[in-house]
Amino acid sequence: MNKAVVLLSGGLDSATTLYFAQAKGIRCHCLVFDYGQRHRREIKSAVALAKRAKCAYSIVKINLPWKGSALLDKAIILPRNKPLNRKGIPATYVPARNIIFLSFAASCAEAIGAVDVFIGANVVDYSGYPDCRPGFIKSFQAMLALGLKSGVEKKPLCLQTPLIRKTKAQIVKMALNLKVPLELTWSCYKGGARPCGVCDSCRFRAKGFEEAKAKDPAL
């Protein structure tokens, strides 16, 4: 049985990615990041998802004292009800977030002997983050082939991005087919008892469920 590391944020995309990998018969080890995000609600969701999927998981605590993002710094206001197709990189961009997450995933993969890393990056209904684009992923994989022992001594580690070119509606349908426990997922950038409904992440999710003609069980 092949082993893989799965980046699990607790949101719709990463949960669907985890269930996709498991459906392929892969033994998954989930990484959950506690990186100083605005709220801990998504960490709770990620842990609940890993447990429900009966997966091993590690919570990786990291510290980005330089902040530089609305997701790390409560003094910066989260965009609310902004057009989702607007140009530019929003205030919720965290400098090098996926670069850091994938670096830890590579370290973990090498230490536990995993051959793949799964990430729910997506470039269709997304916020314009540069580190979600296919070209970035390809380039990260090329870098890993040179920088890891596995790349030098055996087969380079592979980054798997099953959602990269799917719309949110397609991801919702995929999640429903894979029986992802969507009620456990959390996409909202804000914390609190219920999703805010007005941040970019809530609105992309709502758009996905609407277009898939499905009800969001987390609401």
Next chain:
Amino acid sequence: MNKAVVLLSGGLDSATTLYFAQAKGIRCHCLVFDYGQRHRREIKSAVALAKRAKCAYSIVKINLPWKGSALLDKAIILPRNKPLNRKGIPATYVPARNIIFLSFAASCAEAIGAVDVFIGANVVDYSGYPDCRPGFIKSFQAMLALGLKSGVEKKPLCLQTPLIRKTKAQIVKMALNLKVPLELTWSCYKGGARPCGVCDSCRFRAKGFEEAKAKDPAL
């Protein structure tokens, strides 16, 4: 005055890199990693060096619970008095260490508006770590150009490796010219009051001083 992030481990190479950047008139922000290494002696050295150089610094605490290296796991024996030119990747290799360190450096650089990241990676008198080689550095920089906001919106972040093709003797001479306070540096993989003298890192350093016909002030 240009700003740069400098990876500072507390050893000879990173200290020389810091003084090299400062001599170019660059304002440096040092990153010191507390990553679960066998001892805290090198962290103490790194902080002392940053203070002596009157640099801003951040201590980044990270957690690699999967270990996978003699530098993280005291159950693995450190190589002692082994041939320095032996083939293969030694037990002191930490999976994805420079990949992780450079990822944090990229995040910090973007948040503070630095245009360069300096790393003391070296590929001549070194231990065969894949993430010290010029091809890896080049590939990491190409990945950053795609994954960071700076790469999309303005000038990509630059990785600077002033020591990459120097011998240890050349690095020692460079350090002496730059008046690096070598007595503050710590290269030994073991902790303790004095360097062990038999680990690969101590022996590369001793070879460097010997070939440079200089006395190591840290001994």
